[in-house]
Amino acid sequence: MGEAIRGHNRSAPFRVVIVGGGTAGWMSAAAIRRRLNPEDYAVTLIESDDIGTVGVGEATLPHIKIFNDMLGLDEAQFMRETRATFKIGIQFCDWDLPGDCYIHPFGAFGEPWGGVEFQHHWLRALQAGRRRNSLQDYSYAVVAARDNAFEFPNEDRNSIRSTYAYAYHFDAGLYAAYLRRWAIERGVRRIEGQVCDIKRHAAGGDVQELTLKSGERIEGDLFIDCSGFRSLLLGGVMGAAWRDWTHWLPCDRAFALPTQRAGALTPYTRATARRAGWMWRIPLQHRTGNGYVFSSRFIDEDDARNELVTALGAGAPGGTAPGAAAQAEPRLLRFSPGRREQAWRGNCVAIGLASGFLEPLESTSIYLIQAAVTDLINLMPKPGAVADPRLMNEFNRLNDMQYERIRDFLVLHYMANRRVGEPLWDYVRSMPLPDSLAHKLALFRARASLPNYQYGLFARDSWLSVLMGQGIRPQGYDRLADAFPMDTLEERLAELRNRIQTNVNAMTSHGEFIANFCGAAEAMPAEEVAV
């Protein structure tokens, strides 16, 4: 105990050593450099260009803007560097029934007339047989997304044009590289190399020193494990047990395949349900990221690969297939859904894939990195001190909460389906659910009540969009909605619908907005193969 007092009595800088680059490593390095005193914390990152990072074209959540703002990044420049596009939602196709499409927006549905949440008003009109549109039509962000429109949310909180947030699609490899430049310019030390040996303190088992293939030895006080699935430190050395979630989320493979940019630039990610998993479509400025997340239990790798290539209508690179030209061979990734029981053990903290993996269905990977880094910075040991078990407990508690919330939300996409006769979908439809999810489902089915968390994901409107989109229909709605005169309700619904459409019509197209705002718009020549 006893804080280091400033001045000549100051402790030596606390040495943070990050193992692994990619988004996890460089987001961690940059955030620590930005938020903590460089005189108190020395940051070293070890990465090897020989070890590929997963870095698929990635989608994000609106929280990423808070992260970028914290670093002081210029938004237009960041978008240019990472070939980013805007994202205001995710379109899910064929998840409930083939042919169905719905959008999960970063935005509100309707308005809470009379203090009652909108879905109750909508359900009342539905049950009364009154004219009303699909719930989707009452979300500004949904309608904008369908129209491929984008603008920054209006600052006037009374305007319908303020009722959403946005995130980005970007090339994660370029984002990592961008943050790398940012961090190195500000004093983060990068070491090119691979860890081949890890030495622990005799007592307590904390990691003391890493040895690289080059023979170089690096000591540290806290080690951040960004080594990806291998989880070199937390899993490998500290022995954090693995909690497997394959029984809830059967997908354990992915093929990734970039194609040439074609057609209008969409301000949303698309996730299309398939026979043995789902395919993603992520629009970037210079190309489109595609992939097939699948379960090896329900399809073998060759069939999955072919299914992806066929679905894209994409032939080999440089070939003459009718669809958008592929820009590389499909690349295979293998993973296990689940997480490490504790993300922080001893003096090792796992961030990113080293701490766990949930498939990118709701673009949560980078969010988890951001949440972990933010919490770590708050709970970081002070110079001259060691990791405090009390703060490790708090870190792990927060980490648990984040993972479980996301898990429940992802499982919902799978279990609520009517794709009868397809083995994967039959399995997930009938599997036992996490209690927390079963409870939420029962409540929504009974009377359209939604979870309303104060911390973490997901927002109430997110749950609403996915529950409804996946075909869950409440039997009742909040009685207090009945206080509203029905004719007034009908009028309001019509007015809202019109107000949304009128305002969306006045928006710029996403493609045009990108060109004007950060215009590296036209298709870039296909460069690195990394998807």
Next chain:
Amino acid sequence: MSANAPLSRVVVVGRDADLWLSVNALSGALTCVGVQVVAVELPTRLKASLVSATLPPLEAFHTKLGLKESTLLRVTAGSFSFGQNVVDLSGNVPNFFHAWGAYGAPIEGSAFFPCWLKARRLGLNRSFQHFCLTAIASQNGRMLLPDEATAALGRTDYGYHLHTMAYVAYLKSIAVSLGIRLYEAQHVGVERRDDGSISAVSIDGSVSLEGDLFVDASGEDAVLIGRSLGVASDDWRPHFKVDRVMSASAPAFTSIPPFAEIRTARAGWTALHPSQAATGVVHAFSSGLVNDVAALESATAACGVKLADASFHSVNPGVRAQIWEGNCVALGGSACVFDPIFDVEIHSLQLGLVHLLALFPVSARFTAERAEYNRIMRSYYERIRDFQCAFYALSPVEGNFWEKARGLSLPAALAHKIATFRARGEIAPMEDETFLPESWQAIFTGLGVVPDSWSPATDRIPSNRVDEEFRRILEFIKKKVLEQPTHDKYLESLCRPG
């Protein structure tokens, strides 16, 4: 009634604030959608000396019920309360103030508290509450009327001190004026169906009142959920030393303080709730250590005046194992009995009502609503319990009572919160909290807990910036407080009829 038919009749059985606040709230929300609310009033358990202290969210709740603040304060001879001043009568422990309002303001994107922690460690001679606008205003006998400038600094809030009997009478008069059907009863029994649900309540063995949903608002007696349905409570006594409370009355202050005062002494604590007509006194103690006579002596000494209308009752803190059982929902004291510290009873009732309305059943099939209600209410009540428990677990006050209180077991979530705060001055975020992070910071700090470290991001802020901001905040507080009307003057103008 078929399972799909909507509920049409709610029978509320109870007494005092639990009954009348429930009846008004339920009726106000549900009558216009075709649900009839019927009240069955049991004999009061109120003492004339009681002055209820309320929490800030009650104001908005009253507004929804159509209550006007000025009428309320006039009718109840009530006053404002901006928080609680905790004073140790032995003089060993510095006073501290738990305010309904923000402490300081964020500095360069960092929370205020770690900045203060660090400055304190480096020799700052200003306590946490010095930076709290509401604390300073109220301790100077002033109101805090928010405006744009105060909103820019942070949140300001308040509760009330209301003469309980008058408050209850006022609430009842509103129910009567709304035309709610009222019955009086000495005893209430239940008629049950084969499945265990209640089909009707019987009043004094004669009148039988049918209903779809039954609300037990009878306080600790829990005549429906406890006595009739036999639902036990989870015992919280392992966490609390207080098992007996004395209520009494003291004369009104000449100048009415706009805050409560909690005076700790060797054998327990004495709370003073000032109002316009009189001061409500609550003395909490352990019957195993001190008898009623000695308790009255301690309370008298703590108040420094003669006390009138002293009455005693036992306290058995605990939460009903199922707050909603079958078709019977417990609200207020029948749902959860709290330790008397921080006066959470009316707020607990409000929470129960808000969530019952949010989950009000659509039909007789309400398994999901009931499960959710039980889950969320238990969660809210446990977080309140933890805040109260912290007051005893961390108190440095000397005396047999406090020594024993410190030795009691801690609920796990509270143990984690305390550990996290001790380590880093961070308040571990949890869902379903009633008390905001600054309340936790205020009582932890006031009780003398000094964290081992502060958030390292705070060290990034140049110390001259921090000093500047501290100065700015203190000057703003000084200026703002001097602009405020005194509590007495404000009450006078507010309560003037017409």
